[in-house]
Structure formats: C-alpha cells, structure tokens
Amino acid sequence: MASVKPIRPRTKIVTLPAPVGGWNARDAYAEMEPTDAVVLRNYFPTTTSVALRYGHTQFSTGMSGQSDSLLAYSGTSTNKFFSANVGGRIYEITSGGAVGAADVTGLTNGRWQYVNVATTGGNYLMAVNGSDKSRFYNGSAWGYDGDGTYSITGVDSAACIQINLHKNRVWLIQQNTLLAWYLPTGSIGGAAASLDLRAFAPHGGSLVAMGTWTIDAGYGVDDHAIFITNKGDVIVYRGSDPASASTWQMVGQWYLGAPVGNRPFIKWKGDLLIICQDGVFPLSAALLSSRLNPKVALTDKIKKAMTTAVGSYGSNFGWQLLPFFKENMLILNVPIAVGATQEQYVMNTITGAWAQFQDWQANCWELFNDNLYFGGNTIVGRAWNTLSDNSAAIDGLIIQAFNTFKEPGQRKRCTSMRPLFLTNGSPSIFGGMNWDYDLSDTSAALSTTATTFGVWDTAVWDTGLWGGGLHPSYRMQNTTGSGWAGAPVFKSTTLGLEVELVSNDISLEIGGFL
Numbered sequence: 001m002a003s004v005k006p007i008r009p010r011t012k013i014v015t016l017p018a019p020v021g022g023w024n025a026r027d028a029y030a031e032m033e034p035t036d037a038v039v040l041r042n043y044f045p046t047t048t049s050v051a052l053r054y055g056h057t058q059f060s061t062g063m064s065g066q067s068d069s070l071l072a073y074s075g076t077s078t079n080k081f082f083s084a085n086v087g088g089r090i091y092e093i094t095s096g097g098a099v100g101a102a103d104v105t106g107l108t109n110g111r112w113q114y115v116n117v118a119t120t121g122g123n124y125l126m127a128v129n130g131s132d133k134s135r136f137y138n139g140s141a142w143g144y145d146g147d148g149t150y151s152i153t154g155v156d157s158a159a160c161i162q163i164n165l166h167k168n169r170v171w172l173i174q175q176n177t178l179l180a181w182y183l184p185t186g187s188i189g190g191a192a193a194s195l196d197l198r199a200f201a202p203h204g205g206s207l208v209a210m211g212t213w214t215i216d217a218g219y220g221v222d223d224h225a226i227f228i229t230n231k232g233d234v235i236v237y238r239g240s241d242p243a244s245a246s247t248w249q250m251v252g253q254w255y256l257g258a259p260v261g262n263r264p265f266i267k268w269k270g271d272l273l274i275i276c277q278d279g280v281f282p283l284s285a286a287l288l289s290s291r292l293n294p295k296v297a298l299t300d301k302i303k304k305a306m307t308t309a310v311g312s313y314g315s316n317f318g319w320q321l322l323p324f325f326k327e328n329m330l331i332l333n334v335p336i337a338v339g340a341t342q343e344q345y346v347m348n349t350i351t352g353a354w355a356q357f358q359d360w361q362a363n364c365w366e367l368f369n370d371n372l373y374f375g376g377n378t379i380v381g382r383a384w385n386t387l388s389d390n391s392a393a394i395d396g397l398i399i400q401a402f403n404t405f406k407e408p409g410q411r412k413r414c415t416s417m418r419p420l421f422l423t424n425g426s427p428s429i430f431g432g433m434n435w436d437y438d439l440s441d442t443s444a445a446l447s448t449t450a451t452t453f454g455v456w457d458t459a460v461w462d463t464g465l466w467g468g469g470l471h472p473s474y475r476m477q478n479t480t481g482s483g484w485a486g487a488p489v490f491k492s493t494t495l496g497l498e499v500e501l502v503s504n505d506i507s508l509e510i511g512g513f514l
Helices: 283-289 300-313
Strands: 010-017 036-041 041-043 048-054 055-062 067-074 078-085 089-092 113-119 122-128 135-137 142-144 162-166 167-172 180-181 191-196 206-215 219-231 231-239 249-256 264-270 271-276 279-282 320-324 331-334 342-350 354-358 365-369 369-375 380-383 394-398 410-423 428-435 445-448 469-475 486-494 499-513
Touching: 036 041, 036 162, 041 342, 041 354, 041 394, 067 113, 067 122, 067 365, 089 271, 113 162, 113 342, 122 162, 162 206, 162 365, 167 206, 180 206, 206 264, 206 283, 264 320, 271 283, 279 283, 279 300, 279 369, 283 410, 300 342, 300 354, 320 365, 331 365, 410 428, 410 486, 486 499
Parallel strands: 036 354
Antiparallel strands: 010 499, 036 394, 041 048, 048 499, 055 380, 067 078, 078 089, 113 122, 122 135, 135 142, 162 167, 167 180, 180 191, 206 219, 219 231, 231 249, 264 271, 271 279, 320 331, 331 342, 342 354, 365 369, 369 380, 394 486, 410 469, 410 499, 428 445, 428 486
C-alpha cells in the first residue's frame, strides 16, 4: 500500500487596510467589516489611515476648582474668552497663561448656557445658570439682570436654565415648568412674555432646552423653534411673533428618547443635533423615523457603547456636542466622573467613522478663534495643538475587527506581519495578533525603521533626506498564535511623534477543518 503524505499547510499573504471604518460597538465580532475596529482608542480614523490623536497644552491656569463652562464673546471687532468655575467665579482667559482675579465672584455655580446677541445698543454675551440672575458681557464689563443697566420682568431669570436666540429674540427656559419666555425683539431686557406648552406635552415633565432648526419644508428655508421636554416630547413652531396667531404656528409634535444632559442641542451644518437616550441624531432624521429606524442616529455604529454610557453616566454633568470644523470632527463629551475619567466619542464628519478618546479630563468644550479648548480642574486646555498631553506621552490602542481571511472554519497560524506606519521618528509600538475574539493584550514590541534626515551644510544636495514630513516605517515582525479568526493589535506610547497606520501585510498558514 502506498504511503499517504501529510498535507502541508498552505501559506497565504493578506494585506489589510487600516481600520478607517472606525470603532464598531454595534455589530457581532464575527460580522464586522475588515476595516472596522473592536477598539480604536486615541486613534482617529481619517479617510486614508488611522492617526494617533494630537495632544493638549495648558492654555490657562490658576483658576479655582473645576471649569464647568467656557464662554466665547463675539463682538464687532473684539473677541473675549471666559471660564466659569465651581465656586461661582468667572475668569477672563482670552490671552491664556496664569489668570488674575476673577471678573465675577459670588455666584452659585459655573454651569452657564449662553448666546451672543447683537442689538442697537451693542453686542452682548448673555448667560443663565438656573440659580443666579442672568449675566451679560458687553465687551468690556460684566453686568446682571437688575443691576440698573437692564432688567427682565415677568420671569425670574435666576430660575431659567437655558437660553436661545431665535429670530432676533432671546428666549429663556424656566426650570421645572413647561413655560418658555421670550423678550422683545433685539433686546436683552424688558418684559418677558410666556409661551405655555403644558397642553402640548402629553408625557408631562418640564422643558429642558430650546433650539433653532433651519429647514426647507416647502415654503422656503425658514428657522423653526424647537422645544424638548425631559420626557422626550418635541414641539415645533414656525413663525416670528409668538403673540400673533397669524405669524406663529405649530408645525407638529413628536416623541423621542429623553434628552441627555443640559446641553442636548448643537447647530451642525444645516441641521440641529440632539443627544438623547437613543443616541445622537440629526433632528431632521430623528423626527421622521428615530424610533422606527434607529440607524438614522449618527451614533448607530457605536450604539452599544452609547447605550451603556447613557445608562451609567446619563445623569452626570458634562454631556456636550461640539463640531471641530478644522479637523472634520464631531466631539461628544462623555462625563464618566468629574475631574477623573472623562472620555470623548469622536466622529469623522466626512466618513461617519468613530473613535474613542481618553486622557482629556474635560468638563466642557468650546471653540475660540477656530481653535479647540476644554475646561478641566483649575485649568483650561487647548487641544489638538501638540504631540503630547501637556508633556506626557499619548497612549493609543487598536484592535482591528476579527477576520477569517476568507477561510471560514479553517484554523490559521500567523507567522509574521509587516505593518506600514507613517511617522516622523521611531515610535514605541507593540503589535501582534489576537485570536478567536480574545480582547486581552497579547502585543509584543515591534521595531520601526528610524528615518535619518539630512543635516544642513553636511548632507549632499539632491541626496540627503530633509525632515518635516511623515515617512513610511515598515519591517517584517515575527508573530505567534493560531485560531479561526484573527485580529491585528497595535499599542503605542509616543511623545512628540506623529503615527499613522496605513496597512498591514499578514503571512498566514492555513490548516484543515478541525
């Protein structure tokens, strides 16, 4: 009888692109796209790679307590920046550095909502916090409701928790009621009139916020007034003068998941975004089908993480959305524990891909002169402007989607991989392959190719490599482990370096069906 020779495993080379599809916290591990990631921490999915996020510096220091609100005043020719802190103080931080004495003291809290208002008398920042009389800033000094400069009658501004500018009117939301109040056109004071919404909130509760929604609904582009209650009732009006039935009409009523946080709305492109228990939605999509089709949520792909975060931390102060237009980002702040472990879920606004950022202890966010800032413990940080976190290393972790490499049911052994990074130095990177849905850290140190740059007056012209950009770094790495489905893992700790993962060549031995 002829002897039977054992079948040798087949060798297969696979090239995986970087997980530009972003963080997937929705799908089963076995059903994710190869360009998704089970974990994408402190790496941002661009259109061509996943890039280690930039860091932050301490922009302003010396404040007392946590910064709970950042307020940006926009005047005709003057812009000012302020931090409102625990302990009832407001500091000017326009120029950064160590602050002096607080501009405003003796307040109850620092959780202010604000708008910028242009009137015939000048430009004002106007703010409310639900405990103190409303404050205003005129470009040179702070004032308050009833200080002799202006006053509001009809409603106690200290009982107002949210403020909105709609069609040149300041609107105030009175806490623990279903009453919205509006001031005369183009004014920050005067007699406030009420809009009673008790008859239009079938689930009861109280108003949380008002927003302005720009929409074309067949009668031309118009701004609609949006009111939302803590139970999720949404009431929409169209018109300019609530006192006139001919110019103020209800468009409709809807029911969404209850809003999360006291800053649930943000203007975004031509829409209004809302944070609610179902996720983050564009209002245009949410009012049509959010409960019937939850996939219209911007957070659909991270739905499980979003649901867990809302369930665990939904009552915490600090939920906020902020677009960072310069970097095509939408930032969702997730307040896990004030001053301790805050996170951000960050979306690429071009692709819709998400990532998870850690190590920015942010209570609040704001843009000032198109730059990104967050309020923390006794400091205001400027983010995305450096390659370290206030001189500390930035840690990143990637666990790409588990992959059968088009050989389902067959066991595989990874013998080597050759990741391609773009970098401007020699970063500390660990890598490896996890098998069969194991998320433990199995990475080992990888070597990267150091790039040698030319030195002026020494290097040969047209031969020496000049620095200033990112250069490819790739080297074959031996790996171990076997299984049916594998996931590339990369962990980095870098200080002062840029790192981008572009692709990964993987050598596999394919076994039989076992």
